[in-house]
Each structure stands twice: as C-alpha cells, then as structure tokens.
Amino acid sequence: MEKPPEKARRSIGAKRNPDSADAIRDAAEAVLLEAGYAGFSIEAVARRARAGKPTIYRWWPSKAALLLDVYQRQKRDIDYADTGSLEEDMFRFLKSLFRQWRETPAGNIFRSFVAEAQSDEAASAALADYMKERRAYNGRMVERAKARGEVAAGVDPTFVAEMLSGYAWIHLLTNRLDEDDETIRKAVRIIAKGLLAGP
Amino acid sequence: MEKPPEKARRSIGAKRNPDSADAIRDAAEAVLLEAGYAGFSIEAVARRARAGKPTIYRWWPSKAALLLDVYQRQKRDIDYADTGSLEEDMFRFLKSLFRQWRETPAGNIFRSFVAEAQSDEAASAALADYMKERRAYNGRMVERAKARGEVAAGVDPTFVAEMLSGYAWIHLLTNRLDEDDETIRKAVRIIAKGLLAGP
DNA sequence: TCTCCATCGAAACGGTACGTTCCGTTAAAT
DNA sequence: ATTTAACGGAACGTACCGTTTCGATGGAGA
Numbered sequence: 001m002e003k004p005p006e007k008a009r010r011s012i013g014a015k016r017n018p019d020s021a022d023a024i025r026d027a028a029e030a031v032l033l034e035a036g037y038a039g040f041s042i043e044a045v046a047r048r049a050r051a052g053k054p055t056i057y058r059w060w061p062s063k064a065a066l067l068l069d070v071y072q073r074q075k076r077d078i079d080y081a082d083t084g085s086l087e088e089d090m091f092r093f094l095k096s097l098f099r100q101w102r103e104t105p106a107g108n109i110f111r112s113f114v115a116e117a118q119s120d121e122a123a124s125a126a127l128a129d130y131m132k133e134r135r136a137y138n139g140r141m142v143e144r145a146k147a148r149g150e151v152a153a154g155v156d157p158t159f160v161a162e163m164l165s166g167y168a169w170i171h172l173l174t175n176r177l178d179e180d181d182e183t184i185r186k187a188v189r190i191i192a193k194g195l196l197a198g199p
Numbered sequence: 200m201e202k203p204p205e206k207a208r209r210s211i212g213a214k215r216n217p218d219s220a221d222a223i224r225d226a227a228e229a230v231l232l233e234a235g236y237a238g239f240s241i242e243a244v245a246r247r248a249r250a251g252k253p254t255i256y257r258w259w260p261s262k263a264a265l266l267l268d269v270y271q272r273q274k275r276d277i278d279y280a281d282t283g284s285l286e287e288d289m290f291r292f293l294k295s296l297f298r299q300w301r302e303t304p305a306g307n308i309f310r311s312f313v314a315e316a317q318s319d320e321a322a323s324a325a326l327a328d329y330m331k332e333r334r335a336y337n338g339r340m341v342e343r344a345k346a347r348g349e350v351a352a353g354v355d356p357t358f359v360a361e362m363l364s365g366y367a368w369i370h371l372l373t374n375r376l377d378e379d380d381e382t383i384r385k386a387v388r389i390i391a392k393g394l395l396a397g398p
Numbered sequence: 399t400c401t402c403c404a405t406c407g408a409a410a411c412g413g414t415a416c417g418t419t420c421c422g423t424t425a426a427a428t
Numbered sequence: 429a430t431t432t433a434a435c436g437g438a439a440c441g442t443a444c445c446g447t448t449t450c451g452a453t454g455g456a457g458a
Contacts, residue, residue, distance in 0.1 A: 011435030013425030020435070039320035043415055052436040057417065111317050114372055118314035119237035131373055159386060165367030173313055173368070174330055175219065175323065187358060194393025210406030212454035219406075232427040242444055256446065 008050040016059070023049040024056055026069045033105045037112035042066075064123030066114050074106045086145035087192035090164060093141070094184050097168055102177045111172055134163040142195070151195045163191055207249040217260070222248040224253055227269045232304045236311035241265075261320030266312045267329075273305045285344035286391040289363060292340070293383050301376045310371055312369055334360040341394070350394045360391055 009019050027049035032040050042063060046053045060066040079096035083089055101107030118122040139157030146155070167187060171177050208218050228247035231239050241262060245252045259265040278295035283286055300306030316322040340355030345354070366386060370376050 008436060011424045011426095011433080013435095014427060014431085014433035015425090016433090017435065026348075036318065041415055042417085042430080046436095052438090053417080054419085054437095055435065058434080082320040099414095115317035118310050118372065119235065128373055131369075146246075155389070156385065157381075159389070161381075162369060163362065163366060163386070163389075166367075166369040167362060168365075168373070170330075170361060170365040170368050173317065174327055183355075183358075186355065187362070190354070190358070190390070190393035192393070193395075194389035194391070196392075208405060210404080210453045212406095212456080213402085213404035214455065215404090240444055241446085245407095249407080251409090253408095253447080254406065257405085262445095278427065395431090 020049070020051055020055055021059065022057075024051050024066075025070055025073060025121065027051075028066055029073075029105055029109070032070070032108050032112060036108060037115055040067075040112060062118045064116050064126065067109065067116055067123065068126050071106070071109045071113050074104070074109065076100075079160075080141075082141075082144060084148070085190065086141065086148075086150045087188050089141050090147070090160075090188040090191065091129055091181075091185055093138070094164060094168060094188060095181065098171065098177050098179065098184070101168075101172055107172060107177065114169070114173065131165070134165065137161075138164060145195070151190070155195055160191065160195065164188075215227065219248070219250055219254055220258065223250050223258075223265075224269055224272060226250075227265055228272075228304055228308070231269070231307050231311060236314055239266075239311060261319065261321055261370060263315050263319045263325065265313075266308065266315055266322065267325050270305070270308045270312055273303065273308065275299075279340075281343060283347070285340065285347075285349045285394065286387050288340050288344070289359075289387040289390065290384055292337070293363060293367060293387060294380065297370065297376050297378065297383070300367075300371055306371060313368070314373065322333070330364065333364065336360075337363060349391070354394055359390065359394065363387075 009017060009023065011017065012019075021147070024045060025172055028040070028045045031044050040063070042053060045051075045066070046056055060069065077096065077100055079092040081089065081092055081148040083092070090168055100143070101110065113123060113127065117127040135139055138161035142155065142157035142160045145151045146153075146157070171179060208216055208222065210216065223244060227244045230243050230247055234243070239262070241252060241255055243293055244250075244265070255265070259268060276295065276299055278291040280288065280291055282291070300309065310322070312326065314320065317324040334357040337360035341350055341354065341356035341359045344350045345352075345356070370378060
C-alpha cells in the first residue's frame with residue numbers, strides 16, 4: 001500500500017529542487033487518498049516521496065501548510081455556469097461539488113483540512129480566508145439573480161453562499177455525499193423560493 | 200495550567216469506582232476547555248484526573264468514546280419552544296445553540312468530536328447516529344409547522360434540520376459563532392419563506 | 399471469616415510521529 | 429576556485445499511543 005517510493009533525488013546545488021517539491025506534494029496527496037487523514041503524517045509523506053524530513057520542514061512550516069498547498073493544487077472542476085436561473089445555478093454548483101468531493105481526492109483533502117483547522121491556528125486562519133473568498137465568489141451567483149429580479153432586495157448575497165457551503169460541509173463531514181439529484185434539487189428549490197420572497 | 204490534580208483515588212474493591220469515572224470525565228472536559236482539541240490526549244486527561252491510563256482504557260475504548268461521553272454529558276439548554284411560528288422556533292433554536300456553543304465547553308467539545316470523526320471510524324459512526332437523531336428531533340419543529348399550514352406538503356422535515364445544522368456547523372467550525380440576532384433572523388426567515396412556498 | 403477477584407494508580411514497555419540537528423554529497427552562484 | 433544552500437539520510441529527545449505488569453484495595457461469595 002505504501003510501496004511506490006521512486007528513486008531518491010539529490011541536491012541540484014544551491015537552489016530548491018522542484019522535483020523534490022513535486023514528489024512531496026504528490027506523496028502527500030497519495031497518502032491522503034490511500035490512508036486518509038488518520039495516516040497523514042510528515043514521516044509517511046517523506047517515506048513515500050523518498051525525501052528527507054528536513055526538506056519538507058524547510059519549505060512547509062507545518063502539516064497544515066502542506067495540507068493547504070495540496071488542497072489548493074487540486075484542479076477545480078465545479079460548475080459555475082450562469083444558466084439564467086438561480087435554482088439551476090445552485091443545483092449545478094452543489095451537484096458538481098458533491099461529485100468532485102466524492103470522486104477525486106479533493107473531498108478527503110478538504111475534510112482533513114477542516115479537521116486540522118480545529119486544532120491548528122494557522123490552518124484555522126487559512127480556512128477562514130479561504131471561506132471568505134468562497135462566500136464572495138459564490139455570492140456573485142446571487143447578485144446575478146438579483147439583477148434578474150429572482151432575489152428580493154435586502155438579501156445578503158454572502159448568506160446564500162453560507163447556506164450552500166453549510167449544506168455541503170455537513171454532508172462531506174458526515175460521509176453523506178451520495179445524495180441523489182432529487183434531494184439536492186429540493187434543497188436548492190426551497191432556498192430559491194425563500195430568496196424570492198425576501199428577508 | 201495543568202495544576203489541579205486532586206488526591207488520587209484508590210480501588211474500592213472489585214467494582215468500578217464512580218469517583219474515578221467522574222474525575223476522568225471532569226478532567227477531559229477541563230483539558231478540552233483549557234487546551235482545546237490540540238492538547239486533548241489520554242495522557243493529559245489521566246494526569247489531570249490523577250488516574251491511570253488503564254483505568255481510562257478499561258472504560259472508554261478510544262479517545263472518540265471519551266469525547267462522545269463528555270459531549271453527551273453536557274447539559275443541553277437549547278430553546279425548543281413551540282411558539283406557533285416556525286420562523287420564531289428556528290430563530291430561538293439557532294440563537295440558543297450559538298450561545299451555548301460560545302459560552303460553554305460544548306462548542307469546543309463538539310468541534311473536537313467532528314474533527315475526530317474525520318480520522319476515527321468509531322467517532323464517525325457515533326456522529327452519524329447522533330446527527331440522525333438530531334435530524335429526527337428537529338424535524339418535529341417542521342411537522343408542527345406543517346400541521347399549521349406553514350410548510351408546504353412534500354417538504355421533508357429532516358431537510359430543514361439539515362439546513363439548520365449545516366448553518367450552525369459552518370459557523371462553529373470556522374469560529375464565527377458571534378453572528379448577531381439580525382443575521383440569524385434573516386437566515387431563518389429565508390428558510391421559512393422557502394418552506395411556505397414548497398419544493 | 400477467609401479466599402477470590404475485579405478494580406485502582408503507578409510504572410514501564412515497544413511503537414510511532416513530532417520537529418530538530420548533524421552529516422557527507424551535490425552543483426549552482428560568486 | 430571558493431562559497432553557499434539544498435539534498436537524502438540518520439539520529440536525536442520529546443510526546444503520546446495502547447498494553448502489560450505490579451502491589452494494594454476491598455466487595456462478594458464460599
């Protein structure tokens with residue numbers, strides 16, 4: 001299970017070896033995928049990458065930093081299409097997010113990151129920053145709908161982002177990412193109806 | 200910070216010593232309160248309680264089990280009043296939950312438990328059970344509202360519980376339990392409006 | 399009353415991971 | 429040619445894991 005350590009690399013002189021950095025990131029992702037957060041240790045990553053622990057600590061000051069790096073490296077393939085309907089936009093967003101979290105390492109990585117943020121201050125701050133950016137970004141979905149008259153005045157766009165994130169998080173963190181389309185559809189429909197009526 | 204270990208207890212014969220059990224639970228709660236999840240270890244709890252580690256492991260098979268025990272021992276002071284208005288019921292529920300999580304150890308304990316569930320299978324199963332029960336319980340709020348005609352037919356009562364929990368969780372896990380009443384009010388109002396319109 | 403026995407706190411075990419310090423090697427930078 | 433910084437590897441001391449062993453305790457059953 002922890003077999004494939006490639007050939008060890010060497011110093012390439014007085015500068016950072018990008019191969020080592022890549023190998024460490026790859027190994028971190030692989031360990032998270034195969035052993036989950038429970039098996040995610042700096043030592044395991046170092047073994048897997050055939051890297052020295054000092055090399056990891058030189059470039060990533062903490063486990064949280066490595067986690068964040070790996071998470072941000074994940075390819076995002078989330079459906080942010082502007083369909084002209086807020087309900088449809090939200091549905092596609094949630095559905096593609098659930099799928100990505102289910103079918104790629106992203107879900108396990110993000111779960112781990114949220115967990116790490118509960119005990120590590122740096123991870124907590126990074127998560128707060130990240131979520132602030134997500135609220136702003138997803139809020140644009142609502143602003144577009146507002147311009148179309150789908151959302152009542154007085155609705156804070158970031159609130160909707162928060163509802164969607166909360167719905168997604170609780171499913172991720174309790175291993176319930178397998179909700180069917182119908183359930184997700186009903187959820188976003190209720191939110192959309194509420195937003196139309198206004199606060 | 201870790202000073203107050205009381206006098207060590209002793210065996211009271213061939214039966215469980217309830218004083219030790221209490222001391223261990225008290226110590227676990229105190230460690231979580233003072234040092235958070237990062238400082239929560241079986242050894243720290245044992246030192247604090249002046250108890251032997253085997254005594255802990257004899258009665259709690261894992262850190263997760265102790266966490267769950269401590270969480271369930273928390274006094275619940277959540278407002279489940281039936282006010283005759285779903286919006287008001289939900290508002291009071293969320294407001295009192297936020298307050299309890301902010302002002303008692305319950306918030307830190309539950310955060311820790313959710314984090315533990317991301318790496319411990321037993322904690323994950325216990326959390327799933329617990330949330331299932333919470334969905335059912337909070338769903339009754341919606342069923343009462345349905346009987347009053349405040350909620351459209353076809354709305355799954357547990358869905359609302361999920362929305363409320365998700366909203367609460369994301370605030371707990373990102374250290375944002377200090378939302379003011381107005382924000383919470385707007386949130387539940389949108390949900391209530393959406394539920395009235397139906398899925 | 400006397401023996402049995404599950405419990406207690408304490409100490410120590412082997413194992414794992416932490417984060418750090420050395421080491422000899424490498425090759426770019428100067 | 430010399431200096432400099434990065435590399436992998438090994439070892440360090442610390443902390444916590446979960447378990448075992450120990451002598452002392454005192455209730456339960458013979």
